[in-house]
Amino acid sequence: MNNLVSIKQLQPEQMIALVKRAAEMKKDGIPRLDEQYYISNLFFEPSTRTKTSFEMAERRLGLEVVPFDAGFSSALKGETLYDTVKTLEAIGLDALVIRHEEDGYYEKIIGKTNVTIINGGDGSGQHPSQSLLDLFTIYEQFGSFEGLNVLIAGDVSHSRVARSNADALTRLGANVHFLCPPEWKGEFEAIHDWDEMIETCDVVMLLRVQHERHDEEMAYTKEEYHERFGLTVERERQLKEDAIIMHPAPVNRGVEIASELIESPKSRIFTQVENGVYVRAAIIEMLLHGRNGR
Numbered sequence: 001m002n003n004l005v006s007i008k009q010l011q012p013e014q015m016i017a018l019v020k021r022a023a024e025m026k027k028d029g030i031p032r033l034d035e036q037y038y039i040s041n042l043f044f045e046p047s048t049r050t051k052t053s054f055e056m057a058e059r060r061l062g063l064e065v066v067p068f069d070a071g072f073s074s075a076l077k078g079e080t081l082y083d084t085v086k087t088l089e090a091i092g093l094d095a096l097v098i099r100h101e102e103d104g105y106y107e108k109i110i111g112k113t114n115v116t117i118i119n120g121g122d123g124s125g126q127h128p129s130q131s132l133l134d135l136f137t138i139y140e141q142f143g144s145f146e147g148l149n150v151l152i153a154g155d156v157s158h159s160r161v162a163r164s165n166a167d168a169l170t171r172l173g174a175n176v177h178f179l180c181p182p183e184w185k186g187e188f189e190a191i192h193d194w195d196e197m198i199e200t201c202d203v204v205m206l207l208r209v210q211h212e213r214h215d216e217e218m219a220y221t222k223e224e225y226h227e228r229f230g231l232t233v234e235r236e237r238q239l240k241e242d243a244i245i246m247h248p249a250p251v252n253r254g255v256e257i258a259s260e261l262i263e264s265p266k267s268r269i270f271t272q273v274e275n276g277v278y279v280r281a282a283i284i285e286m287l288l289h290g291r292n293g294r
């Protein structure tokens, strides 16, 4: 495999292998790759976690990280993403991590470049490294996925995390459910009332309201949204003893989740961030190992 642009590329056994490799790295440390590789992180949308944890993983693997500032690049002069990728290939980059607002941006690139492409998130499409770190976090808690009840709650129709995770978790044997306001369900079958699932779910995965992807103002105040569709302190008390709370972050405190729950015992939100470094190192190792045949 030369690229990772969608979780759909990975068979269940490949997802599990990456999760187990990330777990090994978390326990024993991230080993340096045998060969010298050059990588750059092209983020055309804002990011804190994905960009920084990819860079941390790259440095710990011993890669040379070539700086790229999308906000000060020739993209501002109208250069296409395809031409940017071909330019960086000509300069000698081996791999690029790309986040871009266009759904499926990678379809215009894959097959026309030898640079390894890792998708750091495309519009409302896919976010495979987030999905794998979420799988790792669930695996750490439960040791398997078979039969787990996972409730993905929030702005599901705009969420690349919901799309990637629903696909991955379903193929791994989990029961995936969605909760959102009726008008935000998109292609998903969704419930709109927490009472239907709060006592039976093993994983509550909350999603940020992505105001930047909505054409219209939200029909609810922040307080109304939290009361109807958010994880409130009262609802958290109804969760099973060993249930966990997840969120890809960034978090809108007091909207999709009560602020005091973010660092509560059931929360794995900062564990997810920590696990992201190991999963991203495992992804890069898988894609680059032996790539240049040197």
Ligand code: CP
Residues within 6 Å of the ligand: 046, 047, 048, 049, 050, 051, 121, 130, 248, 249, 250
């Ligand atoms: N979860 C996630 O993708 O966060 P960032 O936007 O900060 O990278």
